[in-house]
Amino acid sequence: xxxxxxxxxxxxxxxxxxxxxxxxxxxxxxxxxxxxxxxxxxxxxxxxxxxxxxxxxxxxxxxxxxxxxxxxxxxxxxxxxxxxxxxxxxxxxxxxxxxxxxxxxxxxxxxxxxxxxxxxxxxxxxxxxxxxxxxxxxxxxxxxxxxxxxxxxxxxxxxxxxxxxxxxxxxxxxxxxxxxxxxxxxxxxxxxxxxxxxxxxxxxxxxxxxxxxxxxxxxxxxxxxxxxxxxxxxxxxxxxxxxxxxxxxxxxxxxxxxxxxxxxxxxxxxxxxxxxxxxxxxxxxxxxxxxxxxxxxxxxxxxxx
Amino acid sequence: xxxxxxxxxxxxxxxxxxxxxxxxxxxxxxxxxxxxxxxxxxxxxxxxxxxxxxxxxxxxxxxxxxxxxxxxxxxxxxxxxxxxxxxxxxxxxxxxxxxxxxxxxxxxxxxxxxxxxxxxxxxxxxxxxxxxxxxxxxxxxxxxxxxxxxxxxxxxxxxxxxxxxxxxxxxxxxxxxxxxxxxxxxxxxxxxxxxxxxxxxxxxxxxxxxxxxxxxxxxxxxxxxxxxxxxxxxxxxxxxxxxxxxxxxxxxxxxxxxxxxxxxxxxxxxxxxxxxxxxxxxxxxxxxxxxxxxxxxxxxxxxxxxxxxxxxxxxxxxxxxxxxxxxxxxxxxxxxxxxxxxxxxxxxxxxxxxxxxxxxxxxxxxxxxxxxxxxxxxxxxxxxxxxxxxxxxxxxxxxxxxxxxxxxxxxxxxxxxxxxxxxxxxxxxxxxxxxxxxxxxxxxxxxxxxxxxxxxxxx
Numbered sequence: 001x002x003x004x005x006x007x008x009x010x011x012x013x014x015x016x017x018x019x020x021x022x023x024x025x026x027x028x029x030x031x032x033x034x035x036x037x038x039x040x041x042x043x044x045x046x047x048x049x050x051x052x053x054x055x056x057x058x059x060x061x062x063x064x065x066x067x068x069x070x071x072x073x074x075x076x077x078x079x080x081x082x083x084x085x086x087x088x089x090x091x092x093x094x095x096x097x098x099x100x101x102x103x104x105x106x107x108x109x110x111x112x113x114x115x116x117x118x119x120x121x122x123x124x125x126x127x128x129x130x131x132x133x134x135x136x137x138x139x140x141x142x143x144x145x146x147x148x149x150x151x152x153x154x155x156x157x158x159x160x161x162x163x164x165x166x167x168x169x170x171x172x173x174x175x176x177x178x179x180x181x182x183x184x185x186x187x188x189x190x191x192x193x194x195x196x197x198x199x200x201x202x203x204x205x206x207x208x209x210x211x212x213x214x215x216x217x218x219x220x221x222x223x224x225x226x227x228x229x230x231x232x233x234x235x236x237x238x239x240x241x242x243x244x245x246x247x248x249x250x251x252x253x254x255x256x257x258x259x260x261x262x263x264x265x266x267x268x269x270x271x272x273x274x275x276x277x278x279x280x281x282x283x284x285x286x287x288x289x290x291x292x293x294x295x296x297x298x299x300x301x302x303x304x305x
Numbered sequence: 306x307x308x309x310x311x312x313x314x315x316x317x318x319x320x321x322x323x324x325x326x327x328x329x330x331x332x333x334x335x336x337x338x339x340x341x342x343x344x345x346x347x348x349x350x351x352x353x354x355x356x357x358x359x360x361x362x363x364x365x366x367x368x369x370x371x372x373x374x375x376x377x378x379x380x381x382x383x384x385x386x387x388x389x390x391x392x393x394x395x396x397x398x399x400x401x402x403x404x405x406x407x408x409x410x411x412x413x414x415x416x417x418x419x420x421x422x423x424x425x426x427x428x429x430x431x432x433x434x435x436x437x438x439x440x441x442x443x444x445x446x447x448x449x450x451x452x453x454x455x456x457x458x459x460x461x462x463x464x465x466x467x468x469x470x471x472x473x474x475x476x477x478x479x480x481x482x483x484x485x486x487x488x489x490x491x492x493x494x495x496x497x498x499x500x501x502x503x504x505x506x507x508x509x510x511x512x513x514x515x516x517x518x519x520x521x522x523x524x525x526x527x528x529x530x531x532x533x534x535x536x537x538x539x540x541x542x543x544x545x546x547x548x549x550x551x552x553x554x555x556x557x558x559x560x561x562x563x564x565x566x567x568x569x570x571x572x573x574x575x576x577x578x579x580x581x582x583x584x585x586x587x588x589x590x591x592x593x594x595x596x597x598x599x600x601x602x603x604x605x606x607x608x609x610x611x612x613x614x615x616x617x618x619x620x621x622x623x624x625x626x627x628x629x630x631x632x633x634x635x636x637x638x639x640x641x642x643x644x645x646x647x648x649x650x651x652x653x654x655x656x657x658x659x660x661x662x663x664x665x666x667x668x669x670x671x672x673x674x675x676x677x678x679x680x681x682x683x684x685x686x687x688x689x690x691x692x693x694x695x696x697x698x699x700x701x702x703x704x705x706x707x708x709x710x711x712x713x714x715x716x717x718x719x720x721x722x723x724x725x726x727x728x729x730x731x732x733x734x735x736x737x738x739x740x741x742x743x744x745x746x747x748x749x750x751x752x753x754x755x756x757x758x759x760x761x762x763x764x
Contacts, residue, residue, distance in 0.1 A: 005349075005356075025349060025359040032348045033341065040369070083583050090581065177369070186367040187338055190345075193362075193369050233543055 003028075008057075017046070017053040018204045023192060027054070030190040036150055036171035038135075038186065041194035043176055044239015051131035051172035060170065061128040065117035067138045073145060077155060079114040080107075088112075108159040118149055119163075127167040136175040140182070147185045199226040202243060210247045220258040220293050221247045225270065227292055232279055238270040245269045258293055260286035320346075323382050326508055327365060329498055330374050334365055354383070373516065381511040396507050406442035407435055413453060414441070431456070431473045433480075440480050452479060523752040527613050527724075528606070538751065542613060545755045546620025596688045597621070597628045598716070600677070602695035603661070604634035604668040610724045610749065612654060614694045617754055629684050632661060633673035639681065668698060671705030674712060689716040693743070696725045697735040706738035719743035720761055722754070 003011065008031075009024045019027075027050065030037035039047040055062035065076055085107050092103045106112075115123070121130040132146070149155060153165035173189060175181060197205065203222040206213060213221075225243045228234075238246075246269045255262045263286040271277045324339050345360035358379050366372045384392070415430045433441070441449065459472050499506045517524060522538050530538050570586035578584075599618050601611035611632065618628055629641045640657050670693075678685070685691075691712065699705055713719055721739060723730070727747040730736040739745065746757045 021355060022359045022362070025356050026363040029345045029348060029360060029363050033344055035341070082585070086581055086583060180368075183333060183367070187335060190341075190363045191367050193366075193372055233540060233547075235547070 003031075003057075011057040012053055013208070015053040015056045016208050017049055018201060018208055019050075020201065023050075023194065026190060026192040030192075031170065033190060034168055036173055036189045037192060038173045038175065038181070038189035039192045039194055040175045040177045042196065042237065042239075044237075044241055045194045045196055046240055047174040047194055048131065048133055051129055051174075054170055054172065055129040058127070058129070058170065060126065061124065062131060063117050063121045063124070063128050063169070064131045064133060067132060067134045067136075069137050069139060071138050071142055073142070075116060076118050076142070076146075077116050077149075078119045078157065079116065081112045081114050085112055119155065121169045121171075122149075122153060122155060122163055122165045124167060124169065128169045130169040130171045132171065132173045134176060135173045135185075136177060136179045136181060143182050143185055147182070147188065150185070150188050196226075196229055196237065197240065199223050202226065202240065205240060206244065206247050209244050210251065213247055213251050214256055217250060217256055217258070218247065221250065224258055224263075224289055224293060227289070228270070228280070228284070232276075232283055234271070234276045234279060235273055236271075236276060242270050242272075258290065260290045263289055319382075322505060323361075323378070324365075325500070326378055326382060326505055326512075327375060329500060329505070329509055330378060330512060332365065332371055332374060333367075338365055357383075374512065377512045377515050378508065381508045381515070392507055392511070393504075396503075396510075403439060403442075407438045410438040410442045413449070414438075414456070431476060433473060433476065437477065437480050452476065523755075524750050526749045527610050527751065528749065530609075538613075539616065542616050542751055542754075543620055545751065546617045546758075549755075549758055550621050595690050595717075596684075596686075598677075598684055598689050598691045599628060599630040600637075600673065600691065600693045600695075601630065601632045602634065602668055602670070602693075602699075603632045607668075607694070607696060607724065608658075611694055613751070614692075614722065614748075614754065615654065617758065618692075621758075629681070631673070631677060631681075632657070633668075633670065635669050635672075637673035637676045668695070668700060669705075670695060670699040671701050671708050674705065674708040678708075678712070685712065685715045687715075687717050691716050691719045691743075693719065693721045694748075695721070695723070697721075697723060697733060697739050698725075699735065702735035702738050706735075706742065709739055709742040713742045718761075720757070721745040722748035722757065724749045 005025060005028050008028050009019070009021075012019050012024065012027075027037060037050070039050060041047055051064075052062060054060070088107060089103065117130070121128050135143070135146070138146070150171060153168055154162055156162045199219075199222045202225065203218055206218045206222055207215075210218070221243060225238050225246070229237045246266060249266045249269050250258065250262055253262060253265065267277060267280070267286075271280060320339075320343065324334055324342075328334055342361060342364040345364045346357065349356035349360050351357060358376070361379060362372055362375060366375045411430060414433070415428055441452070444452075456472060456476065499509060522530070522534060522541055525534075527538075565588045567586045567588045571582060571584070574584050574586055575582050597618065599614070601607075601614060603611045615630060618630065621628065629639070632638050632640055638661055640661070643653055643657055709719065719742065721743045723736065723745050725733060725736065725747070726749065736745070744761075746753065746761075748754055748757055
């Protein structure tokens, strides 16, 4: 499916993913140039969601490789089912009838292969979306291996020979930029940096993802979260997902404004550790936040008047 | 067709010049990436400035720092012809003013000297390079006058044949100091290599100035931060140290990486299967969090730097095994126990400074090390990173360096954060004494501190 930049933007919006022009153009370029898309940015800004949205737009299978320190080829590419092979050998010994070469051939057949995400993406019949999540957590050796796979989209299994991808998958790599990724891997990719959204963009996201929320409340939630991110030195800044949870919770509480009480009841939805809650209470407080929202609200009202 | 080719030339020319500029600004761009950028440009609407910018960002920038530089370079390079000619005119004016300043400096540095042979007086100028004259021109008037008075005296009291060369050498050492001083206050990062092509250099200069203006706190000498900068600088350092803390915490997770088969555990585990090796067990690799022993010089001029480094380290305390902090000047004090997570850092620091007997005094590093080794020897082991914050100016430097040599054998590594500008190192003998036994880094800005900790702690 060949989409123009505008069509791609609309498709993303249909999937509930509100993106700015820069994000859309970068994704468009990655698709056009057939290169992996490397998305960097703080946690919770919608990096992984890009891959999910792409899978939905192209009606493709989403194959996810979650990275962690210690991830190796066995977990990412393929592994022989060692236990099953062992049972097969023992059974053939017990039966005594099987020929040695038959046993050996069958041990390395598809029945005994445990396909992991990378191999699955390479062998897929239709073009899949391969999401390699949090690639900054893997070790350097694995990064080098990944680099090789993403260069040629082919792998070699000693018992089978070289397997070439039937379809070049749409690849999305995400990183929290906790560790520098090697130049080689970066060079392979089209780069996108996603930061926390502006209040205007976050408002659009809330409206798209929280049905039934009143415009004024949505605006207050967006502005409050933005203010909290900007003003407080937090261990973990509230992510977009947390903004959405907060908005849903406030709607569920039946509130139409972010009053100090409502903020107080729902605080645990945006702050995920005690230090951050303490920081909020000490440095801003529910009254302070309400004051900020009301203060600017009055100005805005005055302006309109 | 003919009418199209000059346009294409212009596009290609502009493209290659832009790549050239980015490389000079420190971006690593391979030919393959340049080809990617061209391919990307063919896919977007070339008349849409936003799309062109995004195409460059997507293919050429590979980190958030790269993006800042590329963005500035894009804004400075792709300008309208009017803006370009304005900039050229501004630069032209600047150059002319500099030339005038140099000429004025030449005039000021001319002297009449008596001829030792008894002939008429003659006019001599001091043979300085244009760069040296321009440094002279940038000095404050008061200091220029001092220098002129000094020269006047020298010429009058040296009735030799050619006093110019002799005096020029003396003047140079004074100008050298000013070169360092002006460098610190003038040119900032990113370190840029100018090309000699005036048009490209104009863009480079503009990019550097804009980045320096936007991120001046990162690149300013900590010593020169004013009281009004302090809250922003402290917030910045908190952010930097928190970011590093997250990185260290992730980096030093216990690893389950498969390395070697653990035969004993494998056999024990597989007894239940009658000895058939169904489940293999592997040795796990234990990764230990680093321990940090921080030794800060808090004598006189060093106190401000030490405050910042302590604040940075305090931010790491959640991610590292332990931090032991000592401050020293004439004497040494252990201040580790004073850091209580519940209290704000500024409050703790004020208390430390008020109580400390070391703060703001003279320096004896050798004595400080001797006390640490004697009384706190248990802190020194092969997991310990020793971080020293000092300008190396201490009493008995050679003796202290010998002690650093002994310390080096007991700990994992010694990192020395030297607040003295690197250009002054060759003229400071103590730098060479200590440099033999540790890895020394220039560290007088927040950018230095961030970069050193990021690259060294995560190795």
